[in-house]
Amino acid sequence: MAKARENEPWIDLAALEASLGGALARGYALRGEERYFRERGLAALRKKAESLGYELCLHEVERESEGGDFRLARLIDDLSGGGLFAARRAILVRNPGELLKKVEGEDSVLTRAALAFLASPEDAGTLVLSDAALRADHVLVKAILARGGLAPSFRKLWDSPPRWRPDPLQTELVQWVLRRASELGLRLTGHQALYVSAATGNDLAALDDQLETLRASGGRDLRASVSWTAGGTPWNVADHVLNGDMPRALSGIEALFRGGFQEKSGKRLLDPAALAVMLVAALQRGASACLELSRSGGSARVEGGSPAQREAAEARARRRPSADWRALLEEAGALERQLKSGSGLDANDFARLALRWSVGSRPEASPTGARR
Numbered sequence: 001m002a003k004a005r006e007n008e009p010w011i012d013l014a015a016l017e018a019s020l021g022g023a024l025a026r027g028y029a030l031r032g033e034e035r036y037f038r039e040r041g042l043a044a045l046r047k048k049a050e051s052l053g054y055e056l057c058l059h060e061v062e063r064e065s066e067g068g069d070f071r072l073a074r075l076i077d078d079l080s081g082g083g084l085f086a087a088r089r090a091i092l093v094r095n096p097g098e099l100l101k102k103v104e105g106e107d108s109v110l111t112r113a114a115l116a117f118l119a120s121p122e123d124a125g126t127l128v129l130s131d132a133a134l135r136a137d138h139v140l141v142k143a144i145l146a147r148g149g150l151a152p153s154f155r156k157l158w159d160s161p162p163r164w165r166p167d168p169l170q171t172e173l174v175q176w177v178l179r180r181a182s183e184l185g186l187r188l189t190g191h192q193a194l195y196v197s198a199a200t201g202n203d204l205a206a207l208d209d210q211l212e213t214l215r216a217s218g219g220r221d222l223r224a225s226v227s228w229t230a231g232g233t234p235w236n237v238a239d240h241v242l243n244g245d246m247p248r249a250l251s252g253i254e255a256l257f258r259g260g261f262q263e264k265s266g267k268r269l270l271d272p273a274a275l276a277v278m279l280v281a282a283l284q285r286g287a288s289a290c291l292e293l294s295r296s297g298g299s300a301r302v303e304g305g306s307p308a309q310r311e312a313a314e315a316r317a318r319r320r321p322s323a324d325w326r327a328l329l330e331e332a333g334a335l336e337r338q339l340k341s342g343s344g345l346d347a348n349d350f351a352r353l354a355l356r357w358s359v360g361s362r363p364e365a366s367p368t369g370a371r372r
Contacts (some may be wrong), residue, residue, distance in 0.1 A: 006153070006155070008157075008172060008175075008176075009032065009034055009037045009152075009153075009154045009155060009157065010037070010176060010179060012037075012152035012153065012154065013037050013040055013041060013152065013154070015150070015152070016028075016041050016044065016045075016150055016152055017041075017044050019150060020044060020045070020048045023052075024045070024048060024049060024052065024054075024090070024125075024126040025126060025144075025147065025148045025149040025150065026118050026123075026126055026127070026144070026147040026148065026149055027118050027126060027127045027128070027129075027140075027143070027144035027147055027149040028041070028045060028126065028127070028128045028129070028144065028149050028150050028151070029129045029134055029138075029140065029141045029144050029149070029150075029151035030042065030128065030129065030130040030131075030151075030152060030154065031131065031132070031134045031135075031136070031141070031151060031152065031153045031154065032132060032152075032153045032154035032155045032156075033132045033154075033155060033156050034154040034155060034156050034157070034204065035132070035205075036154075036204035036205050036208070037152075037154035037204070038130045038132075038154050039130075041130070041152065041154070042092060042094075042128065042130055045090070045092070045126075045128050046090065046092060049090035049125075049126065050090075052088075053088075054088050054089060054090040054125055054126070055088070055089045055090070055125070056089075056090050056092070057075075057078040057089050057090065057091045057092070058092050059074070059075045059078075059091070059092070059093045059094070059096075060093075060094040060095065061093070061094065061095045061096050061097075061098070061099060062095070072099065072109070072110065075091075075093065075110065075113075076109065076110065076113045078091050079091060079113040079114060079116070079117045079127070080113055080116065080117070088123060088124060088125035088126075089124060089125035089126075090125055090126050090128065091117075091125065091126070091127045091128065092128045092130070093127070093128065093129050093130065094130050094131070095130070095131055095132075096110065096129055096131055096134075097131040097132070097133045097134055100114075100131075100134070100138065100140060107139065111139065111140055114127060114129075114140055114143075115139065115140065115143055118140075118143045118144065118147055119143070127144075129144075136151065136153070156202065157171075157172040157173045157176055157202060157204070158171055158172040158173065159171055159172070159173040159197070159201075159202045163311070168194055169190040169191070169193075169194055171197075173197045173202055174190065174193045174194050174197050175193075176204070176207075177193040177196055177197050177207060177211070178190065178193045180207070180208065180211060181193065181211055181214075184211055184212065184215050185215065186211060186214060186215050186219055187219065192222055195222065195223070195226070196210055196211070196214075196222070196226055199226050199227070200226070201255075201261075203261075203262050205262070206262075210225075210226050210227070213225055213226070214226060233261045234256065234261070234275060234278040234279040234281075234282050235282045236252065237249065237252040237253055237256050237279060237282075237350075238279060238282035238283045238285075238286050239286065239312075239316075240252050240354075241253075241283060241350070241353060241354045241357065242283070242286045242287060242290065242316055242328075242357075243316055243319070244319065244320075244357055244358050245358075246354055246355065246358035249351075249354035249358070250351055250354055250355075253347050253350045253351050253354065254347055254351075256275060256279070256347075257272055257275060257346065257347040258347075260275065261275075272344075272346060273344065276339060276344070276345040276346070276349075276350075277339060279350060280332060280335050280336050280339060280345070283328075283332040283335070283353075284329065284332045284333065284336065286313070286316075287325055287328045287329040287332055288329055289313055289317070290313065290316055290317040290320070290325045291317075291322060291325035291326055291329055293313070293314060293317035294317045294318075294320070294321065294322040294325050295322050328357055331353060331356075331357075332353075335349065335350075335353070
């Protein structure tokens with residue numbers, strides 16, 4: 001049986017918001033990597049709970065290195081105890097994923113407490129979980145759905161057009177920019193929305209800020225109002241370098257090292273040393289995969305990623321002979337050795353690599369066999 005087509009995330013968000021006209025369900029699970037949609041869902045649920053007089057209990061699970069004042073015992077108490085100031089509680093929990101994993105094959109303490117809360121015959125309120133890695137088959141997600149709740153999946157928007165319609169104006173990202181601009185009272189053309197998304201990258205919170213800035217300017221002089229901050233991720237930038245797309249590679253490298261990129265947690269990574277490590281690793285993985293594909297004549301299997309990503313890797317491998325992929329992999333290895341030596345790398349090191357390996361450029365072999 002064919003797999004059901006996944007909704008665009010904004011459709012699931014609209015469905016969640018539309019469901020809040022009446023009473024709150026016993027539970028909600030906001031899932032998926034796109035934090036922007038999860039945060040909007042949380043905001044809508046919090047506003048509804050406040051309007052109904054629920055006692056708000058907010059919990060954000062942090063890693064030990066992040067500090068914070070999260071206490072598991074306090075969360076368990078909110079799930080199992082009575083409300084202090086109201087008969088019903090809205091318990092909103094960000095990033096509980098690690099605490100919901102099974103321990104020696106058994107449900108965790110938090111999972112058991114949450115299941116008891118959901119199963120309580122008395123209306124103790126509502127539980128809202130927001131986590132990028134929460135799976136649809138988790139026992140808590142199933143219990144939430146069984147109690148009439150919702151579990152929308154907010155994935156990242158596609159920022160490349162579908163193969164069957166290779167029009168950049170049809171990417172999900174551009175379509176969302178048009179929708180969001182309309183919500184904010186802005187009238188953008190498709191090409192203007194494409195410019196905003198290209199300038200900002202696939203960071204919906206940053207796109208929202210750009211549109212707010214544009215609205216404050218009255219929508220005039222788009223290029224002066226919208227700052228060019230797109231750097232994407234180290235993996236996107238590595239793809240541009242490996243594709244030999246010099247303009248995108250150079251602009252991506254510059255923006256990445258100037259503005260960093262947004263991690264799944266929603267925090268922005270700005271440390272140049274960490275960015276360099278990730279970019280080198282991405283270049284090595286990509287060049288190694290292309291070398292294997294090139295040597296096998298395209299018969300090697302590309303592991304991981306979506307079908308579109310695997311197809312892109314196979315097409316990339318065909319653009320260069322095996323000798324070039326081997327030389328590029330050697331150069332990426334040299335960058336890794338430079339990192340390990342403590343010398344460090346900056347945007348200029350990666351820009352030189354991108355220039356040497358741009359499409360149409362075939363670096364001459366040096367006496368030692370490496371390319372230059």
